[in-house]
Each structure stands twice: as structure tokens, then as C-alpha cells.
Amino acid sequence: MAKFNMSLKKNEMPMQDPVLRGKNFSEVALGYTKELALDEANRCLECKNPTCVQGCPVNVDIPGFIKKIKEDDIKGAYAIISKTSSLPAVCGRVCPQETQCEAKCVRAIKGEPVGIGRLERYVADNALTCEIEKQPKNGHKVAVVGSGPSGLTYAGDLIKMGYDVTVFEAFHTEGGVLTYGIPEFRLPKQIVKDEVNKLKNLGVIFMPNVVIGRTLTIEELFEDGYEAVFVGSGAGLPNFMKIPGESLKGVYSANEFLTRSNLMKAYRTNATTPIMKGGKVIVVGGGNVAMDAARTALRLGAEKVTIVYRRSMNELPARREEVENAIEEGIEFNLLTNPVEILGYNNLEDRRDPKNGFVTGVKCIKMELSDPDEKGRRRPVAIPNSEFEIEADTVVMSIGTSPNPLIKQTTKGLEVNKWGGIVVNENGLTSLEGVYAGGDAVTGASTVISAMGAGKIAAKATDEYIKSKA
Amino acid sequence: MFEIVYKKVLNPTVTLMDIKAPLVARKAEPGQFIILRVDEDGERIPLTVAGYDREKGTIRIIFQTVGATTYKLSLKEQGEYIQDFCGPLGKPTELDGLKNVLIVGGGVGCAIALPIAEELKRRGAKVTSVIGFRTKDLLILEDEFKACSDKLVVMTDDGSYGTQGNVCAPINQMFENGEKFDKVITIGPLIMMKFVVSAVKPTEIPCDVSMNPIMIDGTGMCGGCRLTLIQNGERVTKFACVDGPDFNGYEVDFDEAMARGVMYKDFERHAYEDACNLFKGVK
Ligand SMILES: Cc1cc2nc3c(=O)[nH]c(=O)nc-3n(C[C@H](O)[C@H](O)[C@H](O)COP(=O)(O)OP(=O)(O)OC[C@H]3O[C@@H](n4cnc5c(N)ncnc54)[C@H](O)[C@@H]3O)c2cc1C
Ligand SMILES: Cc1cc2nc3c(=O)[nH]c(=O)nc-3n(C[C@H](O)[C@H](O)[C@H](O)COP(=O)(O)OP(=O)(O)OC[C@H]3O[C@@H](n4cnc5c(N)ncnc54)[C@H](O)[C@@H]3O)c2cc1C
Ligand code: SF4
Ligand code: FES
Secondary structure: OOOOOOOOOOOOOOEOOHHHHOOOOOOOEOOOOHHHHHHHHOOOOOOOOOHHHHHOOOOOOHHHHHHHHHOOOHHHHHHHHHHHOOOHHHHHHHOOHHHOHHHHOHHHHOOOOOOHHHHHHHHHHHOOOOOOOOOOOOOOEEEEEOOOHHHHHHHHHHHHOOOEEEEEOOOOOOOOHHHHOOOOOOOOHHHHHHHHHHHHHHOOEEEOOOOEOOOEOHHHHHHOOOOEEEEOOOOOEEOOOOOOOOOOEOEEEHHHHHHHHHOOOOOOOOOOOOOOOOOEEEEEOOOHHHHHHHHHHHHOOOOEEEEEOOOOHHHOOOOHHHHHHHHHHOOEEEOOEEEEEEEEOOOOOOOOOOOOOEEEEEEEEEEEEOOOOOOOOOOEEEOOOOOEEEEOOEEEEOOOEEOOOHHHHHOOOOOEOOOOOEOOOOOOEOOOOOEEEOOHHHHOOOOHHHHHHHHHHHHHHHHHHHHHHO | OEEEEEEEEEEOOEEEEEEEOHHHHHHOOOOOEEEEEOOOOOOOEEEEOOEEEOOOOEEEEEEEOOOHHHHHHHHOOOOOEEOEEEEEEOOOOOOOOOOEEEEEEEOOHHHHHHHHHHHHHHOOOEEEEEEEEOOHHHOOOHHHHHHHOOEEEEEEOOOOOOEEOOOHHHHHHHHHOOOOOOEEEEEOOHHHHHHHHHHHHHHOOOEEEEOOOOOOOOOOOOOOOEEEEEEOOEEEEEEHHHHOOEEEOOOEOHHHHHHHHOOOHHHHHHHHHHHHHHHHHHO
16 A cells, blocks of 8 residues: 655755745745645655644644545645635744744654645645635624734634624734745745735724824724724844944845835835845844845845854754755854944045945854753853954844833833743733733734744634623 | 815925824824835835824825925825825923923924924913024924914025024023023034033023934834933933933033935935936926
């Protein structure tokens, strides 16, 4: 019974050529063909007790949907994924599968795990239309703050249950980080648009250009008749290292750099939004955001892009696949290295020299990892007298974010923790009745899937809450 | 889409518009700003709320044509629409308890200063205004300032109107005459605010400035609007869009802010020239 494909390796993802793709913004990974997908699906052993499902933050029925692929029933597969995940086309592309479902797959014990993410993407991209079940309207109204993955998920779940849902978004477009953070070459914006349009067709109302806390407050939403509010306002303001030179011209936060490129379309040659192009670029940090900034810089025409990260390759928090892509595209990695100062041009003879105040390089120090502490974590420590300089014209700081204080400042009684994250219970309920929260606004910068999971939990709790009141 | 319900050209480069935006008008306070995009694919630019009519649901903006976006906006006519209009953003100017205030405005900064002067007047405070322009042709809002100021001094750099000189001359004079104020609020080009702050400093009167750095989102996400305050000898990063736009003038690192302000000069000149050529082609 040659039922399963016992190859130890997953089918490779067809990709754009690394040299060509470094010069364009089209999607890098091209997606499995039907043959590749069927063949990969056949690597799944349909475990009775599927460990992969436990690794998935929203517990997608993985062997269930893979079985449907084997039967070439794409719609059926999509229906199974949709039961627990609302953005399969997005998750298939950006989830860190190597630490979630695929990390737990039994096939990974010997060889590579089943390519679950790639199969999920295959299903989402090929299930063109899909009936969505929707309950009749129940006459209750809920409001959502922010249209990132957590807010979209919450909105999607409740509209299907019959609620009237309005999403308030500060920006002029929807999608949150999916739109202005993650670049086109990794997550085509059309996919995000399609997901948003699906919700619009289901009846979700989107109100762009509304900043909750300024244009309207949460209190006013309740006065306007909304019975519950979900806050999915995201991770907030970029952190800086507080080292000298961070205000030189040519120093960006990754958020600014990526927003300029994505949202304002600075990557188009005819765009009116300015962004630094060309030259040598240093990106400080090791997460997904840093990888995206580095690869965006490359595509904007940088001569050379270097990632500076204070720990080693093993600790890079970015998705493994993106690190590999970055290496293939020629991004250099300066690991176990930490910036101590950003250097700038300063012509003392001529104060009016137009180059004054622009970045010229970064002074760094070498780091080593300490012996593991009680928790097994190895801290990076500076090696004395190991400073050296790297040339740069642009420096992108990608070292995390701190919550935006706006909603907390304008919502009386909303509790936050000492880092400014909104405090919630296991149902996503905040310290205020009827106010739920989830995603990066609660956890700090995390992942799309956990934001989605939080939206789901809060949607369920909201439904129970509103029904219990009625 | 947001309708332009009224438009008036104030001088060759400065235009006033009232925009229908009821949600923004309901909340706007002096010192706050909005972010707009003229059209699909346009850049987001911040402009100060120069006035509001809660009943009519309109917001007044007064802007100077300096680049591609403001140029495109200046071409829009009454009855036409702009794509996006978001606000009110930033913290309102702190006016509570002020009884006697000196307002110093420069150029288009006067448009930002006007609603503050008007609100102070409405609250019964004594308002002294000094407004400065490069030359007579650029003078704006004189009548409006007259209406809400107990005393108004108009300055032009070249003496073509009012008194010749920059805004620091009359305020130095006032201080020499022993005039006292609860607060000085100054809004205008960075270099002007820097000099006003140095002029006020010896008097120890609190002096607020309105900082207008380059902004992208205006909601506290990108960090592009950061500036440095020097508080007790320590350099502290602040974000103008959420922590400001008003700051204690004594704490602002003006030199750094001025250096950052010219980051895109060359690029923008090109974008502006392109836009101009583009529109020339259309016309
Ligand atoms: C560059 C980059 C790359 C990433 N790559 C990955 C990846 O590969 N895989 C992965 O799993 N995760 C990745 N992430 C993380 C992931 O995108 C986030 O964890 C996720 O988007 C969080 O979702 P959210 O719904 O909490 O908030 P967000 O996506 O941040 O959305 C919040 C929304 O709320 C709006 N908002 C904020 N305040 C207000 C207000 N007061 N009123 C109205 N609206 C408001 C914002 O404008 C925004 O649209 C990446 C993040 C970035 C920045
Ligand atoms: C909080 C705030 C309030 C403002 N209020 C007013 C106002 O009431 N009236 C008014 O005329 N102007 C105001 N400005 C400045 C106005 O936003 C800029 O003039 C405008 O963005 C220029 O856009 P542009 O495309 O026409 O010019 P560009 O070609 O982009 O630039 C021309 C010049 O404007 C500067 N500039 C460009 N973009 C910005 C930006 N986003 N923010 C600040 N400066 C920028 C550039 O450094 C350059 O010197 C304000 C700015 C801020 C931050
Ligand atoms: S653990 Fe691996 S082999 Fe088992 S069901 Fe999940 S994907 Fe298939
Ligand atoms: S404009 Fe982006 S953080 Fe202020």
C-alpha cells in the first residue's frame, strides 16, 4: 500500500530567482502547483492523535484539510481551515510554522515535517469561491478598533453570527500590519484587500480615518449603541536604542521605513513619498520586521544591506524561511554585534555643507553569549575594547515597539500592565465591562496567528456576553 | 470623501478651506491637527485645525503651497472632494487658567496660532499678538487677529507693511517695558521659534512652541515625527503626533529638529516640479 509519500524532505517551494527578485517587489514564493501539493499532502500520515494540531495556536484541523487536498477537494479543505482560521491565505504565507504546527509534526522526528504552511496557502489560493454560512441578523451592534488581523477576525466571526459590526481604523486603508508592515513581496496586498472585501460583502462596515481616543472615544461608542468593543490597536510606537546619533538624517524606525515603502507606495518609481534609496543600509534587529526592512532596502536599490544583531544565528527570532531567503538574496549578517553609536557627517569648517547631519556609519561592539542562566537563556554581553565601525548611509532601527498610550489615556478605567499592554482575562475581556482586547495591543509584538486567535476568543466571549444580557 | 465647502485664496501661496468633516468638527480643539490625502495614492500630510464649526460640521484649514501635495490641494475648488481627512490628532493646546498671553506667529504659523488666540479671547483672557511675515504680499489673517487680540503688532522683514524687523524686536521691547504674561505661545518656522524662545528665556515666562516635524501616520506608529527634549540634562525622545505638537520651548532641541527638517529637500523639489509639470500638461 503505497499510500503515503515517505520522502524525508518537503517539496521545495517554487521561488523567484534570488538575483532577479532582489530587484522587484513581486512575491518571492510562487506557491505549490497541484502536483507538488498532492505529492506533499501524501506525506501526511493522518495521525490519529495529530500533534501538529496542538502546535497550532488556533488548532486548525490539519490532517483533516490535508486529507481533502488528497481527494482534490479544495473547497472542502478550505471549509475545514475556515472553521478555525479566518485568514488562511495570509497565515499560509506568514505564520512561523517551524515553531508551531510543523515543529510538532511526527514526520519531523526523522526528516522534514509536512509542509503544512505551503499546503494551507495552496488551499487558500485555489479555493476561489466559498460559501460562507451566515446567521440571520440579531439586531446587536459591536465595534472594533483597528483592522489588523485580530480586528478582522473578531469582525468576521461576529458578522457570521448575525451581529452588526463596524470597524474603526485610524489609517486610510484596512489591514493593519498586513498592509503597512509586511511587504508586497511576502504578502501581496491584493490578498489582504480580498480578505477585507470578503468581510465587506458579508456586511462589515469599515470606517477609515477614525482614530479611537481622538475622533471618537470608547465611551462614545457605547453611547452610540454599540454593546461591545474590541480593541485590536496593534503594537504601537517604535523603540529606539537611546544611543548617540539616532536623530541623524538617514536613521529610520523599521515602521517608518516599511510604511513609507508599503503604504505610501514609495517603492513605485513615480511615487511622491520620499524614501532613501541606494547606498549602504544597516538594519538593527533580528525579527521578521528586520528581515522585511532589509529585503525592502535591497529592492529599493541599496548597494549593500547588513543586518546587525546582538545574538547569534540560532536566536534570530524571524521566520526561518525568511532568514534563508534573505541570505540567498545577499543580505549580510553581522551577528553577535551591537551598535553603540550612529556616526554622522559633520563638517566643522562649513556649517552649511549639505552633507552635515547625515549618517556615515555605525560604531558597533562585538558581543558574546553568556553561559545559560536558570531559564537556559544566554544573554549577549559586550566584549570590552572590541569596537569597530561599519559604513552606512541609512540605518533602520528594528528593535521592537512600545504600546501607543492613546486609548489608555482616553478610556477611564482601562487597565494596562507596566509595559503598557492592555490587561485581559482568558476570554479577552479587559477591566471594563463589554470591552475586549487582543493581538499585539495585549501581548506586544507577536504573530498574525496569535492576533487572530485572540480575535476569535474575544468574539466568542462577546457573543456569550451579549446573549447573557438579553 | 470629504467636501470642500468653502475656499478662499489668502495670498499667492496660502489658501483657506472649510472641509465638511462632522466627526472631526465635533471634537477639534485649538492646537490639534488633521491628516489628509488629496487623492487615492496621495501622500498623507498634516495640517493644523485653523478653526471649526461644530454646528456646520466643518473644519478650517489654512495651508501654504510648498510642495507637491499642498500644490495639488490648492488646485481643488469649492464643491470638490478630498480623499481622506482624519483627526483631530495630537493634544490640544493647554489653555486652562491662562489670563494674559503673548502669541507670536510667523508666516503660515499664524494660521495655527489664530484658533488659540480666538479660544483664549473667548475664555476672557488678555491676548497680545505679534505676527510676522517676510513681506506684505504674504500677510494673512490680519483682520482675524485684530478681532481677537487686545493688542496686535504686525511685522514684515522688509518693512513693506507694519513695522520693519522680525518678531523678536517688539517682544524684547515689551519685556523691557516690564510687560508680564502668564505664557508665551509661539508658532512659526523653527528658526523663528528658536529665537523667540531665547528672547523669552531671561524672563522665565513659560514658553510653548508648536512642533511640525515630518509625519507619516500621525497616530504614533512610525516614529518619523520624533524629536528630542532635554529634560534635566537628559535627552528624551518624544513623538510630536501623540506627545505634541505643543512642547515646552525651553526643552526642545531646535538644532536637531532643523537638521531633520531638511532631510528630503532635494527629493521634494523633484516631486513638486514633477507635479507642476504634470498639471501644466493637463491645463
Ligand atoms: C514588518 C513586519 C513583519 C511581520 N512579519 C510577520 C510574519 O512573518 N509572521 C507573523 O506571524 N507575524 C508577523 N508580524 C507580526 C504581525 O503582523 C502582528 O503580530 C499582527 O499584525 C498583529 O495584529 P493586530 O491585529 O494586533 O494589530 P495590527 O496588525 O498592528 O493592526 C492594528 C490596527 O489598529 C489601528 N489602530 C491603532 N490605534 C488605533 C486607534 N486608536 N483607532 C483606530 N485604529 C487604530 C492601526 O492603524 C492598525 O491598522 C510582522 C510585523 C511587522 C511589523
Ligand atoms: C502638526 C503639523 C501641523 C501643520 N500645520 C500646517 C498648517 O496649518 N498649514 C501649513 O501650511 N502647513 C502645516 N504643516 C506643514 C505641512 O504639513 C507641510 O507643509 C506639508 O506636509 C508639505 O507637503 P507637500 O507635499 O506640499 O510638500 P513637500 O514637497 O512634501 O515638502 C515641502 C517642504 O515641507 C516639509 N514637509 C514635507 N512633508 C512634511 C510633513 N509631513 N510634515 C511637515 N513638514 C513637511 C518638507 O521638509 C519641505 O521643506 C504642518 C505640519 C505638521 C507636522
Ligand atoms: S503530525 Fe504531521 S503527519 Fe501527523 S497529521 Fe499532522 S501533519 Fe500529518
Ligand atoms: S507621525 Fe508616525 S509616529 Fe508620529
